[in-house]
Amino acid sequence: KAGVTQTPRYLIKTRGQQVTLSCSPISGHRSVSWYQQTPGQGLQFLFEYFSETQRNKGNFPGRFSGRQFSNSRSEMNVSTLELGDSALYLCASSPGIGTEAFFGQGTRLTVV
Amino acid sequence: KQEVTQIPAALSVPEGENLVLNCSFTDSAIYNLQWFRQDPGKGLTSLLLIQSSQREQTSGRLNASLDKSSGRSTLYIAASQPGDSATYLCAARIPQGGSEKLVFGKGTKLTVNP
Secondary structure (H helix, E strand, O other), X not given: OOOOEEEOOEEEEOOOOOEEEEEEOOOOOOEEEEEEXXXXXXXXXXXXXXXXXXXXXXXXXXXXXXXXXXXXXXXXEEOOOOHHHOEEEEEEEEOOOOOOOEEOOOXXXXXX | OOOEEEEOOEEEEEOOOOEEEEEEEOOOXXXXXXXXXXXXXXXXEEEEEEEOOOOEEEEOOEEEEEEOOXXXXXXXXXXXXXXXXXXXXXXXXXXXXXXXXXXXXXXXXXXXXX
16 A cells, blocks of 8 residues: 655755645545644644645645645645745645544755 | 643663653643654654553554543653664644644654664
């Protein structure tokens, strides 16, 4: 059974640009969550999608957005990139509420 | 607001030693608590999941316990090996706004010396 797949693995962008990250959950999982990991703040929750609906959102500015498709794949978009957006972005999938979360390898975003 | 704390931040032990990693949380209203392992530059690997109604879970040399009343969980690693060197993270899954999210501790960086 394939795990959670995130693409691309590494990304370098310039300030002011926008970026789209992709996450393919484990087959059959309908919940996809996104987290940002930085050395200073640790892992912080961005948002969660279930059956194409955003059910929950963390305390991030509106520049961070996402969506989920009918096949449960999810994308995360960050517009007007800032240096502080440099981080490891992790995606997790779960079968449903209160179940085990499985993470992908992450996308390392560097903003220069 | 749920806060998750892990102590110590770093731990160095000789190979073969048994060890305990600690995780505490401030709000007992959790769905479950999950322990993860993260190797440098990599994603998170799920180690053990304890539902709120359970007291402990075991997998191989790993044993995790949960005490909701005291807001504590421990991860016990028996007969540690150099390959166990990694950062260990605990996360509480909490209800929020009709949905849920994981709240993570900052992790314990474990080094097992040969």
